Amino acid sequence: MVQTPPLAIQLASMRLPEAIESSSLSIKFSKVKLTEREDNYNNNLLLYPDEAEEILVTVENTSSIHLRCSIDVGGDYPAKWLKSKHNNLNFDISPNQKKDKLIQFKVDSDFFENQDALSDKAKLQLNYKVQIQLYSRKLWFNNIPIKLWFLLLNRDARASILFIRSFQERQIKSRLIEYQFFNLLVRPRTSYLDFLPSIFGENDGGRRLVSIFEQAFDPVVQTTDVLWAYFDPLTAPEAFLPFLAKWVGWEIDKRWTVGQQRRLIRNAVTLYRWHGTKHGLRLYLHYYTDLPLDEDLEEESEKHISIQENFNDGFVVGEANVNKNPMLGGGKPYHFTVRLRTDTSNQLDEELVREIIERYKPAFSTYELSIDSVHY
Incomplete structure (x- = not known):
């Protein structure tokens, strides 16, 4: 039975x-x-x-x-x-x-x-x-008989029940x-079957065969849909950045982060246009340091990226005033001071900053660099 x-x-x-x-x-x-x-x-x-x-x-x-x-x-x-x-x-x-x-x-x-x-x-x-x-x-x-026997034998019903439970759980496997x-x-998911005769989706072998073609060609279709993003340094894949840099004649420095590389490559043509000027140097330092331009501030000394020229006409007979430009010689000619005001969380590479200034300043000019940490 x-x-x-x-x-x-x-x-x-x-x-x-x-x-x-x-x-x-x-x-x-x-x-x-x-x-x-x-x-x-x-x-x-x-x-x-x-x-x-x-x-x-x-x-x-x-x-x-x-x-x-x-x-x-x-x-x-x-x-x-x-x-x-x-x-x-x-x-x-x-x-x-x-x-x-x-x-x-x-x-x-x-x-x-x-x-x-x-x-x-x-x-x-x-x-x-x-x-x-x-x-x-x-x-x-x-198991009712065992439970009743323990309840009658022990006055503590709660302890008896706990003992019965552990006893029975050990005995009954x-x-x-x-x-x-x-x-x-x-x-794999396949959408190509929506555009094919139903016979292709009636058996598993046919569906898998169609999915092979979809997985082979679908990445190409997806790439063409967002092809514009490959030519924008801000959205292009990281491996595509060297190609874009050569496209605009920009030399990539390995000391830059990926974000800095994207900003500099995207604005390379603008930097070429302002090369050798105060505005161009400020832009370059802005893209590298990510410090604000502070274009709304009139006083140069209050800006995060301050570039001040330290030379003037000096003492000229018939033009100089007692309380204005009375210095003989007018100081060091074609000399300027770059002052960067950054917080402690933004650590700057001073050597790289100096290379940027040397690359973008006029060849005959001299400069001084000051990097100040500001606590907010």
């Missing part, structure tokens, strides 16, 4: 495959084969990269006793794909009661692009087998009640 299991388990996929497996096309269309084919189809969970999908596990207690159950999930899939916590798969179930548990899986976003996906394998595995095992054991209060299998099918 075959004993009926006290628990029944049923699986339901939350996302069924959109096409039939190619291997199943060879099954003969008899009534038995069609039923088997339908069951196999329903036991598949379709997974797209970086999208979480779930399979519903329904457990029914057909016995007359309370049971403590646990669901164990195993298979040949990577362990990190399973997102359901182990605590959520342990539960108690009353007689003639049903309980639903969701088991969630999520494939890595770079599953198809990962260079290590193939490694030493001949081909990339797309189908994975998952086994759902259901374990159960009786709860301690099912979990046992495997039932298990079922289902498949994880990892597939």
